[in-house]
Amino acid sequence: MKKVVTVKKKALAANEEHAATLRTGFVSSGTLVLNLISSPGSGKTTLLEATIGELGKQVRTAVIEGDVETERDADRIRALGVPAHQILTGGACHLDARMISDALADTQLMPTDILFIENVGNLICPTGYDLGEDLKIAVLSTTEGDDKPFKYPAIFSRAEVTVVTKIDLLPHLDFDLEAVREHLATLNPSGRVFVTSSQTMEGIKDWCSFITDQLNHKRQNLSSTSTD
Secondary structure (H helix, E strand, O other): OHHHHHHHHHHHHHHHHHHHHHHHHHHHHOOEEEEEEEOOOOOHHHHHHHHHHHHOOOOOEEEEEEEOOOOHHHHHHHOOOOOEEEEEOOOOOOOOHHHHHHHHHHOOOOOOOEEEEEOOOOOOHHHHOOOOOOEEEEEEEHHHOOOHHHHOHHHHHHOOEEEEEOHHHHHHOOOOHHHHHHHHHHHOOOOEEEEOOOOOOOOHHHHHHHHHHHHHHHHHHHHHHHHO
16 A cells, blocks of 8 residues: 555656646746646537537637547547647656647647646546646536535645536426535635536636626736846
8 A cells, every 4th residue: 555655646746746737837928828627528528519508719728538438528628629638648647848839839729728628427536647737627517416525525625716517407307506616615615616517608708707707806916027
């Protein structure tokens, strides 16, 4: 057991070094980076499609997709005219900072205003890996059940934002939205919650306004720092 723990600590330490380098670069370029984490089938890619459509051409966006196999999600994003790169992990259950560094070195995703990273579908493994992001975004669909925050507390306590998806299905599901809000507030009192449907577009405008506010805030901080 001690050997396993030691190896994991070394892996996380190496990841932190890569993440710190990434973060420095993202600060210099003023790029807002969002790391989306969820279970498989929560609707991350559909949320990205709706988000990119709502943001329109007012900002430049790019996407890194993480999956065990296939380019399907990246193909969906490319169909929107947005640059996307698919990282195939070959069985690994999460992305790490080195993978992100390699992807950016091998592609033309940068420069961009907003970089979305859609992590491998998993509520456990991706949680502890810093990718140099500004925000971890937990995505929770109504079809998963309202018990997920307390069953997987690590991600929901660390994520600065939780986006609840597929709320158009609420009339057909036994999903207590208010209970989920209470659970999330218990795990992360300062966390933001957005309730959305990519089908009806409910809540998407508020979610996108939050993203652009975060981008503007990062750019303002960069500007004030450079003039000090």
